[in-house]
Structures are given as C-alpha cells and as structure tokens.
Amino acid sequence: MFKFILRRILTMIPQLFILSILIFIMAKAMPGDALTGQLVSNPKMDAKTILELKQKLGMFDPPYVQYVRWIKGLVHGDLGLSMIHQTKVTHLLAGRMWNTVLLSGAILILSYLISIPLGIVGGRWTDSWADKMIVGYNYLTFATPLFILALIVLFIFGFILGWFPTSGSVDIRVENGTFAYYMSKLDHLILPAFSGAIVSTTVTIQYLRNEIIDTKIKDFVKTARAKGVNESKVYTNHILRNSFLPIAAFLGYEIVYLIGGSVFLETIYGYPGIGQLFVSSILQRDFSVVTALVMIFGLATLIGTLLSDIILSAVDPRIRIE
Template sequence: MWKFTVRRLLIMIPQIIALSIVIFVLAQMMPGDALSGMIDPNVDPERLEELREKHGWNDPWYVQYADWVGGLMQGDLGQSFRFKMDVTELIGQRIVNSFWLSLATLLFTYLIAIPLGIISGRYNDTLLDQTITGYTYIGFATPLFIFGLVMLWVFGFMLGWFPTSGSVTPGLEAGTFEYFVSKVNHLILPALSMALITTVSTVQYLRNEIIDTKQRDFILTARAKGASESRVYNRHILRNSLLPIAAFFGFEITSLIGGTIFIENIFGYPGMGQLFLESITMRDYTVVTAVTLLFGIASIVGALLSDIILSLVDPRIRIK
C-alpha cells in the first residue's frame, strides 16, 4: 500500500509543475493588468509604464514565472495590487471560511445522500423510489447558481430565517458563544444550498449500487440459506454498496471548488471563491494565479485521496 501511495505522490509533482505553468501563462495572456482601466485617466502614461517596469510586468513571461516560483518556494505568493497586502495573508483570511463551508457542505451531502440512496435502492420501482429519483433528475437539471438564488430569496429575504450575506454578524467578539452561533447561522444556508444539488450524483450512484448488489450470486445464496432480510441488507448489501461511496470523497472536494465560486458570490460569503472573482474583475492577477493554483492543487489532492481510498476498498486496483 505504501508503495502505491508514494508512487501517486511522486506523480503529483510533475502535475503541479505543469499546472503552475499553464495557470501562469494563461494569466499572462489575459488582457490588461492591475493598472488597466481602473486608474485615474489623468495619470501620466509614462508614470504607468514606470510602475509596470518596477513590478516586472514588462519582463518575458518565463522571467516572471521564475520570479513567481522562487517566491512560492519561500512561501511568498506576491503582493496584491488592489488589496494592498501580501497574497499569503489575504488568502489566509479567506481560506478558513471556505474550509468550513466545504466541510459543512460535505456533511450535509452525506447526511442527505446516504439515507435517500439506501431507501431508493432498497425499495426500487416503488412510489418512494420514483419520488427520490425525480428529485435527483431535477437536481441534475438545475444550475447551482439558479438554485442558490432561489434559496437566498426564499429563506433569506422572504422568510428571514437566515442571514443574506457575510460570514458573521459585525461587532461580535471572536471566541464568544454568540460569535460561534452567528458563524454557524451564516454557514447553514449556503452549505445546504450547495449540498442539495451536489448530493444527487451520490444518491443515484448508491441507488444503482444497491440494486446491482441485490442481484449478485452471493446475495441470492444468503437468501437461499434462510438469512433474514434485515441481515441480508445490513451485512451484505449495504456493506458492499457503501464502500465505493468512500472513494467519492476526493472527487467531492473537486466538485466543491466550482460550487463555492458561485455560492460564495451569491450569498456574499467572504471565501476563496468570492476572492477569485473579485480578483478577476479587478485584474489583480497575482491573486488570480495564486488562488487558481490552490484550487488546482486541491483538485489533484482530491483525486489522490480518491485513489488511496479506492485502493483500500478494492486492493485489485493498486499499481504493482
């Protein structure tokens, strides 16, 4: 097992290097820079060129890339031209919120998906199964940003059950019980909105696994030996059907990255997704490249976790 894990970790190195090059080059190809379109038009163009030269923006891309990588190796992601602070510090302020949002979304996803998938698979072709399947079809067809706006309008503005923006009520002191309750209250609606959409694929997968497992020979043999229906489901069907769901954990992390970009902007939640779009609109490419690189690394790590979990579930897939 450790050989498989080490091999996959080594494969990650060229993947991350290639990813960093692609991200940096694409950022360089984007029109304009942090001085374009958002500077007082009365500023002398020669002064703007001096600033570009000072920041090294006129250097060839490979020179800028080498400087950028050198900073990365020292933990320096550069300076944000718009936020006037270190990118490392800026990301540190936002990544905590995104972490808790992702964690809450994963929790809601599995709390919803596993019971629905088990019920739908066990009682397939019944009205209950058709109702759950109908929910998954609607979920597949509904764009996340549309669903998020509906949830915000209904539960935030119409009913007023949850806050409509921010991550905590202003003025509360960090570490107090009121601060904790406010953080949770701001977290529930965006996390639940994303979970209700992302959960549909897990429901369908678990349903299909249970239906397929019910038809296998060892299940028919267990029933022929007189095993009770509850024992057949709990000891054989569910055990074999739930294990592959664990391998989805890493891919869930990857899917959350795209989801948080929409959800955080819809709910005004100050996380990495909101920072990403803000930086693009302000042409703050230092922040854009850093955030995109972190998203890419998270996707690679998510795929690694899925491979490791799946290799534990089914040792036959391990690379010899």
C-alpha cells in the same frame, strides 16, 4: 500502498509544473492589469507613476524571467503581492481560506446526511412510491443549475421569510470567540451550505441506489439468503458494505466539486471565502491573486483524485493498484 502513494505523489510534480506554465501563459494573455486599472479608480495615480511601478515590479522583464521569479516565490511560500489590496497574497488568503473550508465541510456533511438515507431507501425498495419520489427529486436537482437554486433559496429564506442573513460570514456586532459569535457563523453558513448540499446529493444518491440494485441480485447475496441469514443482516453485512465502495472512492472527487461550487455560492451569498476573492480578482485584473488561487485549485484537484484512489484501494481488498 506506500509505493502507490509515493508513485502518485511523484507523478503530481510534473503535472503541477505543466499546470503552472499554462496558468502563467493564460494570465499574461489576459488584457490589462491591476495597476493600469488604478488610473481610473485612483485620481492620485498618473501614467508616469504606473510606468515606474511596473518597471520596479519587473513587469517589463522577459516572460521566462517573470515565470522563474514566480515559481521561486511559490517554492518559498511567497504567492506574490496583491496590487488591489496592497498586501501579500498569503495574508489575503489566510483570512478567507478557513471560511471556504468551513463551507465545503458543511456542504459535504449535509450532502451525505441527505443522500445516503435516500439512496438506501431508493435501492432497497425499488419502484415503490418512496423510490419514485427520490428519483423525481434526483431529476429535479440534476436539472437545476447551482446558481439558480442558490438564488431561489436566498430569495425565499433570506428576503421573503427573513429567517437567515443574506450575506457575510458573521455579524460584525458580535465579539470574536463568544457563543454569540459561533452562533452567528452558523446562522450565516446555513443557506449557502444547504444550497450546495442539495445539488451535490444527486450523484451520491444515484450511485448508491444503482449499486444496491445491482448488488442485491448477485450470487453471494442469494447464497446468504439461502442459508437463512436475516434480511436486515443481508443488507447490512453484504449489500451495503459492497454498495458503499463507489461512494467512498467518490469522496475525493466530491472535494474537487466543492471547490468549484464555492465560486458560485460565495459570490451569490456574499460569503467572504476564496471563491468570492477569485471572482473579484479576475474582475479587478489582480493576476497575482488569480494565479495563486488557480494553482491552489489545481493542487486540490490532484490531491482529491489521489485521495479517491487511496480510499478505494483501502476499502476494497480485491483491488491491487500497487
């Protein structure tokens, strides 16, 4: 196991290197920049001042010089300076990263709380009325884009019923660290977490339902029943134990999906996380923030796939990845 993890980590190094080159090339290919945009938004700025700032920041240096400087900064934990916010990108991300982690964690927990019971019911009582309702629910959530569902949930529960706040991550009127503060955080978290969880249940329900259906007709299950093993124990000790293997392996990819989904959810709900920051930075041509976030997303994707392989090899002794 250790050799496998070490080999995968070493493989990630050239992957990150190639990713960094692609990100840098795409950032340079995009038109405009944050400084040029300030000519319109800031009347105190003029073309001469912008030109001097660009020269000072090395924006006219050869591309390979800029790339090497950027990579050196990444290695030392320096993600650059945000031209729009006039602060270091690391400081900018620090205030938003935990909001995204909190939202992603809530979506993951809610998703499994919904999908695992539904998958078990659908797989155990196949073709029953409950299974048909679950399959119908699955088709509906699969066919509904995340941003459409999020807008519907926001409109109904936020604007029409007024049960939950429609933007932000906490009420600015409550004091940090108090019980009211954490309750406000929870109140602002419910709608985006619920929207993301509903859509992300589709794959887990389908995988678990299909695995239970396939596993319950296998020979070792028939043998257990022939020996007189109680039906509940057959499902608990034989069918479910084997059916959960793909779900465990899919956990890493689920994390990757949550990162991508946070961009839509945080933008729609005005939730101040790195997804919302990513969209606003693209619109404002704040490329130092964009490149840093894409690198973070890429690293999270690689870690997610690695985590999936580790979990699968740990829970299934028949697999020998090493």
